[in-house]
Amino acid sequence: MLGFSLRSLWNRRFVAGLTVLAISLSVALILGVERLRDGARDSFANSASGIDLIVAPRGNSVQILMATVFGVGGTGTGMTWDSFEWLEDRPEVAWAVPIQMGDNHRGYPVIGTVASYFEHLRHSGGQPLSLAAGTFLSGDGADAAVVGAEVAARFDYAPGAVIVNAHGAGEVSFDLHDDAPFTISGVLAPTGTAVDRMVFVTLEGFDALHAQEYAPAADPLDPAAMPTDDHDDHDGHDAHEDHGEHEGTEAKHSHEPDRINAVYVGLIDRTNVLGLQRAVNERASDALSAVLPAVALAELWGITGTAERAMRLMAWAVALAGMIGMVVMLSATLDTRRREFAILRSVGATPTRIFSLIVAEAAILTAAGLILGLVLLTVATFVTDPILSARFGMRLGLNVFGMREMATLFVIFWAGLLASLFPAARVYRMTLADGLSVRL
Amino acid sequence: MFGPSGCGKSTLLSAIAGVVDVSPEAILVANNDVGALNGGARDRFRVDHIGIIFQVFNLIPWLSALENVLLPCTFSKRRLARAGEDPAKTARNLLDELGLSDTSLLCKPASELSVGQQQRVAAARALIGKPDLILADEPTSALDEAAKAAFVGLLARECVEAGSALLFVSHDRSLEHHFDRSVDFVALNGGAA
Numbered sequence: 001m002l003g004f005s006l007r008s009l010w011n012r013r014f015v016a017g018l019t020v021l022a023i024s025l026s027v028a029l030i031l032g033v034e035r036l037r038d039g040a041r042d043s044f045a046n047s048a049s050g051i052d053l054i055v056a057p058r059g060n061s062v063q064i065l066m067a068t069v070f071g072v073g074g075t076g077t078g079m080t081w082d083s084f085e086w087l088e089d090r091p092e093v094a095w096a097v098p099i100q101m102g103d104n105h106r107g108y109p110v111i112g113t114v115a116s117y118f119e120h121l122r123h124s125g126g127q128p129l130s131l132a133a134g135t136f137l138s139g140d141g142a143d144a145a146v147v148g149a150e151v152a153a154r155f156d157y158a159p160g161a162v163i164v165n166a167h168g169a170g171e172v173s174f175d176l177h178d179d180a181p182f183t184i185s186g187v188l189a190p191t192g193t194a195v196d197r198m199v200f201v202t203l204e205g206f207d208a209l210h211a212q213e214y215a216p217a218a219d220p221l222d223p224a225a226m227p228t229d230d231h232d233d234h235d236g237h238d239a240h241e242d243h244g245e246h247e248g249t250e251a252k253h254s255h256e257p258d259r260i261n262a263v264y265v266g267l268i269d270r271t272n273v274l275g276l277q278r279a280v281n282e283r284a285s286d287a288l289s290a291v292l293p294a295v296a297l298a299e300l301w302g303i304t305g306t307a308e309r310a311m312r313l314m315a316w317a318v319a320l321a322g323m324i325g326m327v328v329m330l331s332a333t334l335d336t337r338r339r340e341f342a343i344l345r346s347v348g349a350t351p352t353r354i355f356s357l358i359v360a361e362a363a364i365l366t367a368a369g370l371i372l373g374l375v376l377l378t379v380a381t382f383v384t385d386p387i388l389s390a391r392f393g394m395r396l397g398l399n400v401f402g403m404r405e406m407a408t409l410f411v412i413f414w415a416g417l418l419a420s421l422f423p424a425a426r427v428y429r430m431t432l433a434d435g436l437s438v439r440l
Numbered sequence: 441m442f443g444p445s446g447c448g449k450s451t452l453l454s455a456i457a458g459v460v461d462v463s464p465e466a467i468l469v470a471n472n473d474v475g476a477l478n479g480g481a482r483d484r485f486r487v488d489h490i491g492i493i494f495q496v497f498n499l500i501p502w503l504s505a506l507e508n509v510l511l512p513c514t515f516s517k518r519r520l521a522r523a524g525e526d527p528a529k530t531a532r533n534l535l536d537e538l539g540l541s542d543t544s545l546l547c548k549p550a551s552e553l554s555v556g557q558q559q560r561v562a563a564a565r566a567l568i569g570k571p572d573l574i575l576a577d578e579p580t581s582a583l584d585e586a587a588k589a590a591f592v593g594l595l596a597r598e599c600v601e602a603g604s605a606l607l608f609v610s611h612d613r614s615l616e617h618h619f620d621r622s623v624d625f626v627a628l629n630g631g632a633a
């Protein structure tokens with residue numbers, strides 16, 4: 001029966017091919033939308049793992065999360081180093097990592113931070129960051145930089161390479177800090193998160209860039225001398241001196257900038273997170289927000305949920321159109337095939353057999369559509385994966401099918417069979433009425 | 441059987457073939473009461489015992505000539521069993537005897553055959569597996585005079601060979617001499633038409 005249906009479809013391969021294409025596009029679209037959504041969620045959730053609280057200048061929690069963890073957009077005006085130290089000294093805090101942002105390296109965000117960043121940040125279900133080559137920020141070299149896997153791959157960077165950063169977040173910037181180059185000390189192993197697209201420098205190095213920018217060029221003939229000169233005048237240095245009496249802190253932070261953009265906080269006991277959040281929000285000297293990454297993510301999904309639903313609805317609408325296309329194709333050919341059915345009847349085919357011939361044709365079309373759809377999706381994933389990961393730091397990955405995808409395919413297949421019952425029922429009635437002679 | 445158009449010849453053939461409902465004990469074919477059989481059984485009975493040749497368009501266009509001939513064997517065990525050890529070979533022999541020996545022709549889709557060739561393929565399909573009865577519903581009406589006579593001659597000869605009865609419907613009485621017996625449908629019908 002299937003072979004018979006196949007031959008019959010092959011006879012109408014052009015229209016059948018178009019039908020299969022329509023179904024496959026809808027399958028690819030439905031699964032693609034789901035994968036995109038899952039990929040985005042996973043990648044975001046993976047990026048933010050290991051951080052219990054993000055403290056940043058007061059602002060919208062989603063914005064803070066996007067800016068700090070994903071390097072998209074920025075936070076408000078900086079928070080003081082005092083606040084960082086206050087946080088660090090809180091009894092419930094296990095670790096705190098300062099973050100400075102606002103520069104980019106050829107379009108990739110530059111993060112000013114400390115060596116312990118690499119120790120504490122986790123990705124993809126709790127894995128620590130690891131190096132593909134070189135060393136982490138050692139702490140002493142102000143011009144050291146660690147680059148994410150993707151940055152390194154894109155520009156072919158290896159430890160020892162010298163890079164120049166630019167001010168601002170845009171990909172094209174004319175405001176290059178080319179007088180303050182960094183030397184790459186390490187390249188991170190790929191994580192599949194936003195970290196792959198980041199360039200990490202020391203707080204000192206980050207400040208050195210801006211120290212230059214803020215100061216008038218006193219001696220343009222001697223740029224090499226400027227960072228140190230400037231630094232003495234820089235507020236950051238004053239702060240450093242203010243806290244000079246804390247011996248422990250002094251040893252821990254070789255450089256204390258004036259202002260930072262955010263602090264990643266890890267707690268000793270995560271149940272204290274709400275208490276600390278309240279304490280941060282109530283801190284009088286500095287207007288701060290403490291963001292729970294998971295809560296901010298949930299908020300973000302709440303915002304994108306409508307768009308997601310619209311996309312999903314559209315994908316299913318395309319599937320419906322594909323199904324209708326198939327029913328139209330099967331129905332349209334019925335009249336021209338009446339003769340064929342009469343002949344089959346004359347050689348002993350029962351009306352049920354002819355009914356199942358139509359259903360089998362629909363099954364073949366739908367199954368072919370599903371398979372082609374998966375192929376399309378795989379090809380599309382291959383093509384778009386580098387783009388998505390470059391632009392958004394997310395990976396779709398060629399993951400095997402989840403239960404939900406199987407269920408989706410199952411639903412589409414049965415919908416196809418169900419839809420074919422309409423033309424099949426018509427054929428059934430028609431063959432019964434026609435018998436061996438076709439009435440026109 | 442001869443008679444003018446529209447007198448009900450085709451309807452009688454449909455009744456014999458078990459496509460239209462008839463009352464029990466009205467029609468007996470090879471000791472089967474066609475009217476007493478239910479739908480599915482009638483379809484099985486039809487392919488087991490009857491070969492049918494239509495006026496025109498006898499073949500499934502997307503199957504090759506050979507596959508068209510073998511169709512009854514895919515639907516009927518009895519026909520398959522009676523088609524010999526290798527049904528494909530039997531089919532080729534039949535086609536050969538009917539004047540279609542060109543093998544390249546046999547593998548072409550049926551839609552590429554001429555009308556005369558199509559009718560001969562249809563005759564081979566009706567004959568394969570030696571059914572008890574062959575119903576031919578004006579199979580020559582699309583053929584010219586020479587081809588007509590040749591076709592009927594071949595068909596009659598093959599029916600004798602297969603041991604099948606042949607009920608040949610036509611309005612063309614010039615073919616009468618090929619048959620043992622001729623019936624005027626109008627007379628058979630009691631002059632009702």
